[in-house]
Amino acid sequence: xxxxxxxxxxxxxxxxxxxxxxxxxxxxxxxxxxxxxxxxxxxxxxxxxxxxxxxxxxxxxxxxxxxxxxxxxxxxxxxxxxxxxxxxxxxxxxxxxxxxxxxxxxxxxxxxxxxxxxxxxxxxxxxxxxxxxxxxxxxxxxxxxxxxxxxxxxxxxxxxxxxxxxxxxxxxxxxxxxxxxxxxxxxxxx
Amino acid sequence: xxxxxxxxxxxxxxxxxxxxxxxxxxxxxxxxxxxxxxxxxxxxxxxxxxxxxxxxxxxxxxxxxxxxxxxxxxxxxxxxxxxxxxxxxxxxxxxxxxxxxxxxxxxxxxxxxxxxxxxxxxxxxxxxxxxxxxxxxxxxxxxxxxxxxxxxxxxxxxxxxxxxxxxxxxxxxxxxxxxxxxxxxxxxxx
DNA sequence: ACCTGAACACCGTTCAAGT
DNA sequence: ACCTGAACACCGTTCAAGT
Numbered sequence: 309x310x311x312x313x314x315x316x317x318x319x320x321x322x323x324x325x326x327x328x329x330x331x332x333x334x335x336x337x338x339x340x341x342x343x344x345x346x347x348x349x350x351x352x353x354x355x356x357x358x359x360x361x362x363x364x365x366x367x368x369x370x371x372x373x374x375x376x377x378x379x380x381x382x383x384x385x386x387x388x389x390x391x392x393x394x395x396x397x398x399x400x401x402x403x404x405x406x407x408x409x410x411x412x413x414x415x416x417x418x419x420x421x422x423x424x425x426x427x428x429x430x431x432x433x434x435x436x437x438x439x440x441x442x443x444x445x446x447x448x449x450x451x452x453x454x455x456x457x458x459x460x461x462x463x464x465x466x467x468x469x470x471x472x473x474x475x476x477x478x479x480x481x482x483x484x485x486x487x488x489x490x491x492x493x494x495x496x497x498x
Numbered sequence: 499x500x501x502x503x504x505x506x507x508x509x510x511x512x513x514x515x516x517x518x519x520x521x522x523x524x525x526x527x528x529x530x531x532x533x534x535x536x537x538x539x540x541x542x543x544x545x546x547x548x549x550x551x552x553x554x555x556x557x558x559x560x561x562x563x564x565x566x567x568x569x570x571x572x573x574x575x576x577x578x579x580x581x582x583x584x585x586x587x588x589x590x591x592x593x594x595x596x597x598x599x600x601x602x603x604x605x606x607x608x609x610x611x612x613x614x615x616x617x618x619x620x621x622x623x624x625x626x627x628x629x630x631x632x633x634x635x636x637x638x639x640x641x642x643x644x645x646x647x648x649x650x651x652x653x654x655x656x657x658x659x660x661x662x663x664x665x666x667x668x669x670x671x672x673x674x675x676x677x678x679x680x681x682x683x684x685x686x687x688x
Numbered sequence: 689a690c691c692t693g694a695a696c697a698c699c700g701t702t703c704a705a706g707t
Numbered sequence: 708a709c710c711t712g713a714a715c716a717c718c719g720t721t722c723a724a725g726t
Contacts, residue, residue: 313690314689314690314691315690315691337718337719338718338719338720339717339718339719347690347691347692348691348692348693349692349693349718349719349720349721350690350691350692350693350720350721350722351690351691351692352720353719353720353721353722354689354690354691355690358719358720359719359720413606416603416606416660433661452671453671453674455671456667456668456671456672456674456675457675457678459667459671460654460667460672460675462657462661463653463654463655463657463658463661464650464653464654464657465653465657466656466657466660466661467652467653467654467655467656467657467658467660468653468657470606470656470657470660471623471652471653471656477646477649477650477653478646481642481643481645481646481649482646482650484643484646485646485647485650485679488647488678488679488681489675489678489679491678503709504708504709504710505709505710527699527700528699528700528701529698529699529700537709537710537711538710538711538712539699539700539701539702539711539712540701540702540703540709540710540711540712541709541710541711542701543700543701543702543703544708544709544710545709548700548701549700549701
């Protein structure tokens, strides 16, 4: 896979995500990483101060990737704000169905245990929430209602990422609920 | 606190939740539990097969408590289904604001790592989802729309439990969004 | 610059022995 | 029945030495 002779930090991070996805958070271990990469532990400690430093690097990478996804979805397509929001939900379900981002749950767990990680994840949350709020304003919802609808939608997104098992919502159903949330405004605002 | 001479399983479980809430998941350790309870490790292994057994017992207890809360809220009060759903959301925010149930996040993390835990948590999720669906039907939403609204609301509940930092939603805002979700029906059903 | 290999520290687990 | 105390195993971390 990687024919380079000496490893880079990126190699360690990639392999760590691989282990996280395949074997869960407790498989992110120095010895298992070394075995997977065919080196001894001392090598790891040349690239990283400790295991916590590797985890921090993983989170930084996740944050960059998440931000990139958002911006690509927003700018790369010609979707209306409403359609864009719907597509965000569909993406989450798709990834979830493919057993994709188990890493999300693990990251949120780190977040509650480690204050440094918590700040990083919290910042990322606020960034996405602000983006959602902008989209909802663009969909025609005004005033404080935009932020509350955004907060609710964002909580639902996070919750869907966390819930185990088969998705309880078909795409059509999801569209219906989202429309209801984006429509309720004209009545409730003021 | 506990003046009994010999410890019970319940004593260990209670102290474990205490450590989980105060110091995070990684503080749920045999040696720290022993220090907190003033005994040596051998005592722990008389009450439990291993650390995993203690964690399983914690989850079983959490599940029973969550079910009890639901039923109490539903039967003990004279709330309409709509008000009941709103009160569930308010409870989650309240607990969250008090730094209450950090355990929720930790439990969901265990859930993604340990298949046994995963099944237990998944069962609990389905139980609560079924309850929510019933309430939404009682609120006048018919057919498949009831289940999809329930799934969305439940995801939002879970998401709010996970999100770090200050709540982005005031109670009044939350009521507005929930009303929108429960109102959209008459238009979208069929 | 990047890695080996051996040592040490920490914490989960076992078990014979005590009361 | 419930717990002590000592031992062992596992994995994170360090570090002098190699190329």
